[in-house]
Amino acid sequence: xxLTQKGLNILAGTALxxxxxxxxxxxxxxxxxxxxxxxxxxxxxxxxxxxxxISLRRGTSEVTLERQGNDFLVKESGGYxxxxxxxxxxxxxxxxxxxxxxITENTGNxxxxxxxxxxxDNLSLRFYSSSSQESGPGNLITGILIGKDTxxxxxxxxxxxxxxxxxxxxxxxxxxxxPVDFLDTQLLNLKREDIDSVTIVSNxxxxxxxxxxxxxxxxxxxxxxxRGKNNEIKSVFEAFSYLYLSAVTAEASFKGAFEQTxxxxxxxxxxxxxxxxxxxxxxxxxxxxxxxxxxLEESSRISKTEDETQLKKKDAILTxxxxxxxxxxxxxxxxxxxxxxxxxxxxxxxxxxxxxxxADEIPAEIAASHILIAYQGADRAQAERTKEEARKLADELxxxxxxDGADFAETAKKHSDCPSKESGGDLGTFGKGQMHPKFEExxxxxxxxxxxGVVETPFGFHIIRRTK
Numbered sequence: 016x017x018l019t020q021k022g023l024n025i026l027a028g029t030a031l032x033x034x035x036x037x038x039x040x041x042x043x044x045x046x047x048x049x050x051x052x053x054x055x056x057x058x059x060x061x062x063x064x065x066x067x068x069i070s071l072r073r074g075t076s077e078v079t080l081e082r083q084g085n086d087f088l089v090k091e092s093g094g095y096x097x098x099x100x101x102x103x104x105x106x107x108x109x110x111x112x113x114x115x116x117x118i119t120e121n122t123g124n125x126x127x128x129x130x131x132x133x134x135x136d137n138l139s140l141r142f143y144s145s146s147s148q149e150s151g152p153g154n155l156i157t158g159i160l161i162g163k164d165t166x167x168x169x170x171x172x173x174x175x176x177x178x179x180x181x182x183x184x185x186x187x188x189x190x191x192x193x194p195v196d197f198l199d200t201q202l203l204n205l206k207r208e209d210i211d212s213v214t215i216v217s218n219x220x221x222x223x224x225x226x227x228x229x230x231x232x233x234x235x236x237x238x239x240x241x242r243g244k245n246n247e248i249k250s251v252f253e254a255f256s257y258l259y260l261s262a263v264t265a266e267a268s269f270k271g272a273f274e275q276t277x278x279x280x281x282x283x284x285x286x287x288x289x290x291x292x293x294x295x296x297x298x299x300x301x302x303x304x305x306x307x308x309x310x311l312e313e314s315s316r317i318s319k320t321e322d323e324t325q326l327k328k329k330d331a332i333l334t335x336x337x338x339x340x341x342x343x344x345x346x347x348x349x350x351x352x353x354x355x356x357x358x359x360x361x362x363x364x365x366x367x368x369x370x371x372x373x374a375d376e377i378p379a380e381i382a383a384s385h386i387l388i389a390y391q392g393a394d395r396a397q398a399e400r401t402k403e404e405a406r407k408l409a410d411e412l413x414x415x416x417x418x419d420g421a422d423f424a425e426t427a428k429k430h431s432d433c434p435s436k437e438s439g440g441d442l443g444t445f446g447k448g449q450m451h452p453k454f455e456e457x458x459x460x461x462x463x464x465x466x467x468g469v470v471e472t473p474f475g476f477h478i479i480r481r482t483k
Contacts, residue, residue, distance in 0.1 A: 054185065057112040057173055058157060065156060068143040069105070074135040076192040091194040093265040095349065098199040105197075108190065109140065109159065112173060114182035122179050128172040129162025130181055137162045138190055141176070161188065195262060202301060202351060203258040209281050213252050215365075217275040222365045224252045227468055229417045234368055239447075239459055240377070241369040248368050254360040255279040255286060262352040264298070269350040271298055277361055283310075283335035286342075290361055291350075297358035301346040305339035306332045379447075382483035383458050384440035386412060386426060387433035389475035396475060398432055409469045409476035416466055416478065423466065423480050432475065444483065454479070 069080040069087070079090040080097050087097040118128070125131040132139070141158040158176030165172060165183045174181045191197075208230065214223040225233045232252050234243045254277070271293035279286045285304040290297065306314070314329035321329075353361075389396035390405035398405070412430055415421040424439025431440055447455065454477060457470040461481035470477045 051114070051117050053115050055114055056110065057114050057159065057175065057182065057184075058109060063106075065144050066142050069102075070141045070143070071138065071190055071192045072141075073138045073192045078192050078194045078197060080197060087197075089194050089197050092198060092263045093268070093349075095198060095263045097197045101197050101199075105190065108188055112159070112188055113185040114173070115170070115185050116183045118172065118181045118183060120179045120181075125174075125179075125181065128181055130160040130172055130174045132160065132176065138192070139176070140190060161190070195260075198260065198263065200259045200261075201257075202260055202346070203255050203286065205256045205279070205281070205286075207253055207256065210252065210255070211280045211282065213255070213280075214278045215251070215275065216278070217362075217364075220365050222368075224248055225468075226252070227417070228414050233468065237369055237460060239456055240372055242372050242460070244368055244370055247363060250360045251363050251368065254357065255288070258288075258357065259353070260351040261354050264350045264352070266300065266348050266350050269298070271350075273300060275362060281335075283332050284338060288361065290358070292358075297353050297355065297362070298350050299353055299361070300350050301342070303339040303342040305336040311336055380444045381458060381481060382444045383442050383461075384423060384427065384480045384482055385433065385435070385442060385454075386423075386431045386440050386478040387435075387475050388412070388430065388477075389432040393475045394473040396432065398475075405476055406469070409478060413466075413469055413478050440480070441482070 067082045071078050077091070080087040080102060081090050081094075082088075086099070087102050088094045089097050118124075126133070129137045131137070138161045139158060140161070142156040143154050144156050155176070160174050160176060161184075162172040162174075162181075164170070164187070167183075169187055170184045171187055172181050173184045207226070210226060212223055212225045215221065223235050225235065227233055232245070232248050234248050237243055269291075271291035273289040273291045275290040277288045277290065279288075283306050287302045287304065289300045289302075291300075292298070305311075310332055314332040317326070317329070386409075388405045388409045389398040390400050390402045391398060392402070393405075400408070408430070412421075412426055416423055416426060424441075427436050427440030430436075433440070435442055447459075449455075450458065451472045451474070453470060453472050457467045457477075458479050458481060461467055461479065463481055463483060465481055467477075467479040470479060
């Protein structure tokens with residue numbers, strides 16, 4: 016499902032749930048006050064269209080949801096949009112408070128039961144017809160006080176602020192006065208197999224992790240005497256997956272400096288996270304980049320001769336453009352605080368991704384086979400193909416070997432431009448300094464029987480398989 020369709024589904028779900036709430040709000044029967052009968056709702060007759068602000072407070076902790084159009088904004092989070100799902104859940108939970116037993120109307124008992132307005136440890140939940148900042152007696156629609164647990168412990172004492180009557184509830188009801196609990200905290204949720212590469216650029220270094228056709232993660236530019244640490248490389252590559260916020264700040268008021276940029280590339284879409292540290296905390300600023308204008312214009316032109324595969328590719332490009340636009344509209348004005356453990360993966364340095372290969376594990380010689388795809392103008396080449404054609408062929412052969420299980424030796428015999436093709440590409444045994452530095456670097460990094468990616472040297476494009 017693409018993001019545009021997903022967004023429509025979410026909106027539809029939100030609209031439906033708001034409709035359900037409206038129906039429930041207007042469908043209550045009798046109030047607990049007067050002729051009380053057990054198992055009756057505490058609140059009724061509360062019109063959803065009348066609510067312009069909701070306040071939850073416990074002691075000095077408070078969260079205020081202020082209405083803007085059809086949405087609610089979290090005041091304590093700089094006016095960041097509240098999750099419609101979580102607001103709906105709050106309203107439904109309020110409507111679900113049912114009174115089982117009438118306890119007292121004596122205000123002298125309120126403090127003991129925890130429903131005194133002056134208490135610091137009870138929860139007050141108020142609905143206003145105008146901004147809570149300007150609220151007065153006429154602006155309060157209704158308020159709920161949830162006090163101590165009853166003797167049953169699975170229920171609480173409750174009362175409405177405009178009534179002295181205290182009841183026991185049917186069950187405990189849990190409400191949060193933490194602003195973050197009303198936000199949609201998920202920022203990104205990407206699958207590893209959808210990510211092509213991750214690049215880290217900081218003041219001190221730049222490095223890239225690529226995912227090859229076999230779904231292996233390859234860290235570039237590893238020195239010959241070192242090797243990648245697989246778990247750490249995986250953590251950095253997947254740092255964009257399941258990215259959540261801990262808190263949010265309006266970008267206009269953020270004072271930190273962004274010193275690192277992480278780029279996550281997908282086939283038609285690129286996500287970027289700029290990272291800052293301030294007062295021991297970590298912050299990110301997010302943006303997305305869709306396909307080029309040229310690609311969009313090409314994808315918007317549909318001809319009758321295009322097959323289903325071509326149409327799907329064009330649809331994916333257009334969908335990615337919409338995804339980038341929606342993403343930037345949501346995130347462009349905000350800076351997000353993230354958890355320390357997630358920031359550790361986003362800010363890991365190159366030196367922590369590699370380790371020195373023990374001396375007893377470095378062979379004096381190795382053996383390898385290769386497939387050389389030369390092109391016109393390459394050293395010692397007699398090929399007539401262009402460099403672009405050579406690279407395309409090398410990529411196709413690599414995919415055949417890694418994805419389709421094509422035999423390496425047979426592929427070399429059929430396609431290689433090196434004399435070693437006669438022996439299936441076998442180069443025999445060689446030591447350091449006997450091959451071109453780029454070929455040598457790639458070969459020495461391979462495990463026995465492992466196949467490299469496409470390696471470019473002045474002789475053309477190589478596919479290398481270490482044999483010993």
